[in-house]
Amino acid sequence: MTGHQAKTAAEALRPLNIRYSTTELTVLVANELWAAAEQLREQFQATTWISSAPADAESNEVQPIELAARFLKFSVSQLPAQPEGLAWEDLVRVLFKHFRETFLRGNDVHVAVESLAQPVRQVIINAYYSAQVLLAEPEQESKTPALFARVKDGSAGLFAVFGGQGNVEEYFDETQEVYDTYEPLVRDFAEKMSAALKRAARSPQAQTVCPKGLDIMTWLASSDARPDLQYLLSVPISLPIVGFTQLLHVLVLCKVTGYTPGELAALFKGATGHSQGIITSVVFASMTDIDSFYSLSEKALGMLFAIGMHAQLARPPTTTNPAILEDSLENAEGTPGPMLSISRLRQSDVEKHIEATNRHLPADRQIALSLINGPRSFVVTGPSQSLYGLNLSLRKLKAPPGLDQNRVPFSQRKLQFSTRFLPITAPFHSEYLAAAPEQAMQDIEANGWQLNASDMQIPVLSGDDGSDLREEKSLTRKLVDSLCVLPVDWTRATSIDQSVTHVVDFGPGGVSGIGGLTNRNKEGTGLRVVLAGALESSNADLSPKSALFDTRESSVVFSQNWQRDYAPRLVRCAGDNSLHIDTPMSRLLGKPPVMVAGMTPSTISAEFVSAVMRAGYHIELSGGGHFSEPMLRDKVDKILKLVDPGLGISINSIYINPFLWNIQYPAMKAMRREGIPMEGLCIGAGVPSFEVTNEIIESIREVGFRHIGLKPGSVSTIRLVIKIAQANPDFPIMLQWTGGRGGGHHSFEDFHQPILETYGAIRACKNIVLVAGSGFGGVDDTLPYLTGDWSLRFDCAPMPFDGILFGSRVMVAKEGGASDAVKEAIVAAAGIDDSEWEQTYQGPAGGIVTVLSELGEPIHKIATRGVMFWKELDDTVFSLPRDKRLPALLAKKQYIIDRLNADFQKPWFGRKANGKTADLEEMTYAEVAQRLLQVLYISHQSRWIDVTM
Secondary structure, three states: OOHHHHHHHHHOEEEEEEEEOOEEEEEEEEHHHHHHHHHHHHHHHOOOOOOOOOOOOOOOOOOHHHHHHHHHHHHHHHHHHOOOOOOHHHHHHHHHHHHHHHHHOOOOHHHHOOOOOHHHHHHHHHHHHHHHHHHOOOOOOOOOOHHHHHHHOOOOOEEEEEOOOOOOOOOHHHHHHHHHHHHHHHHHHHHHHHHHHHHHOOOHHHHHHOOOOOOHHHHHHOHHHOOOHHHHHOHHHHHHHHHHHHHHHHHHHHHHHOOOHHHHHHOEEEEEEOOOHHHHHHHHHHOOOHHHHHHHHHHHHHHHHHHHHHHHHHOOOOOOOHHHHHHHHHOOOOOOOOEEEEEOOOHHHHHHHHHHHHOOOOHHHOOEEEEEEEOOEEEEEOOHHHHHHHHHHHHOOEOOOOOOOOOOOHHHOOEOOEEEEOOOOOOOOOHHHOOHHHHHHHHHHHHOOOOOHHHOOOOEEOOOOOOEHHHOOOHHHHHHHHHHOOOEEHHHHOOOOOOOOEEEEOOOOHHHOHHHHHHHHHOOEOOEEEEOOOOOOOOOOEEOHHHHOOOOHHHOOOOOEHHHHHOOEEEEOOOOOOEEEEOHHHHHHOOOOEEEOOOOOHHHOHHHHHHHHHOOOEEEEEOOOOOOHHHHHHHHHHHHHHOOOOOOEEEEEEOOOHHHHHHHHHHHHHHHHOOOOEEEEEEEOOOOOHHHHHHHHHHHHHHOOOEEEEOOOOHHHHHHHHHHHHHOOOOOEEEEEOOOOOOEEOOOOOOHHHHHHHHHHHHOOOOEEEEEEOOOOOHHHHHHHHHOHHHHHHOOOOOOOOEEEEOHHHHHOOOOOOOHHHHHHHHHOOOOOHHHHHHHHOOOEOOEEEEEOOOOOEEEEEOOHHHHHHHHHHHHHHOOOHHHHHHHHHHOHHHHHHHHHHHOOOOOOOEOOOOOEOOHHHOOHHHHHHHHHHHHEEHHHOEEOOOOO
């Protein structure tokens, strides 16, 4: 085109301005379309199309993309009413092209709206596809969605999952949402499926359980026409509508991407379904073109209706005792029904309580485990009153909301779990529906609703055992049995190929559906869940629908595989060909992933600290025992003279000891400013508040510290460390976890459970280095924690630690300052199994006992005579209210003095010259001076007990 021609073309276009409040939209329209465009704009601005816009709540403004979409939708709606001769369709085409070029920019409409509010998204998507369908426009020539491109080049793998009943009561809201959003794409399908189900519900037998019929299109058209919630929850209604919703999600994916049903299914390595979802997963695996999709969908919905009808006929709902109903609702357990969900208990515990409950029930009222949703997620099926009895027994074990159990030994705590009756009206997956399959099969065969294994193009894994349903000789009967009588084992159903990287969840339930459950089960295995039925996701681990359409390569998100990302590797240095263990801890410190923790008095010694450093390992200089800045400076200077240049010092200081902290914290920063290589700070004995720790990090980072160590003692303080790490993403934090079984100070926690609960959140913070400590000492007990294999026995993905922390283990080292007698006592302590460490609260166990330290915290000690006397005082004196302790001490004064002198390392000070015990006020000055010499000077070593003496 010449310059003159371009100018002429530009002059042939006129700007059409559409305004709402301060939002203005300009579309260039050809002169010959100007009259129609102007007329359309005036009509649009005179209607309620704008005033009904769900504007931004804060600014009361409409986004330009929404204004454009509403104008586009209005233009589409007006087309049928326009007289011939007006180029109305050409105008719609101009508006559609403008929308694409201005807002989509070569990507998909779902991506363009992903940051907008949910109602606005629906308006825009509906408008876009209304115009596209009207104009018969193909999806714009854009690149293949990035995720599908990855599938085609082999760097990603897809697997489809379809959910079942019971996760939400208002399931029809999802049906309404997907239909309202994509009505231009799915209306024909919805009308045909609705008509088929309406016919099925007209039979005399069906009318006994469906007295209000089954008319999806009528219910979608008017919320007033929709029946009550209880009717919608009845299984003859809910089963087919949930299946219908899932099939809508599949159809939308086909229509939006432009793939035929067969092409779409071929992108997946397999599929499975949870409970009723197994039937829609067979449709997904069998579809080839749009006609087969319609035909298979009608059969599947008919099958679901037949199963629901005969399940309800076999076990009609019963009226719940009002007292039971009220009690269940008051305890947030839902309306009693035939299926009870139990979360956060182990299977063995659930089975134990089922067995105990059944001992009190007749044979026809028994309950059974019917669904294994995950390692700690189950459903029990049976009569509602029997399940209520199970609930009552479980309730006695449950911790009430908000109960603080941080200072209760782990094994003595009330359990934290939840139980909830599912909103479902039939006891699926149990023998209570044993008669239903035969009756359902008669209807299915009479109506030609059978599905065939030979039609499946990809594997479908059975919900009960994970077997390939393509091998089934009677697929339809297997599907019917799968809902009625066979159990569900979701862990086996999702035992999928390692090449699968993304699981696509076709609903229902959004983030609360089967995708969320699958994500929890597969966390840390590298599987990413994409919600094909949700425009938004409140869970960062679950991708919304837009991830299936986004063409940007950067949009493809892969989930962490903890073993791949964090397990130790062997690396060889190019310079000297040496072999090293590589973990996040070794990369941070430049040393092996094994360290010695700060301990008083063990790591006060300059000789011991320097020996560990010379050996090439990380160690913390203990702040305990350094009562002045000169003492600390002198110790640091001694250590640096004993090690090679270039090595830095980390110090362990206790924030809750204000006397020492106020000396050591300013001193270590001052030394760093002076160029002394202070590299790290570990805060012992608990984690300071969020605000205080942030201030500490900011302050030490400013002077050049490289990392901070924090030692949480509970789940709540682990989460506090995570919050601190999120606030300081560029500063390394060594999270040192020791639980309750470690030597020295210890928490009340089990070692494993808090990490199992928080590991995923810890690994979401790239700046956290996770270090384990608690009685480690050899290869056999240490290696599983570095590789992550320790968590496998808890039915979790491998959870590697980045390093191991040694404490008591190194006290017996040759360079350690403890006497040989102390080292021999440590070695002689028999110890006990990890699972039995809580016995130390009651008394000696394996030669160890727990007492309370001067900080008021539990501490493990070797059960010597002196420590057992300490334990006795804990139990008989220090456990009393503060105002009763002095009278108790005075009542046993002579006994306590005798025990101190006989058994404790610090004897009673008061003593007369003749050797008799006395109080201080009974001694002369000479006797006090003589006694000071006796207790402060070690004559056989010719030294004072402290350098300050």
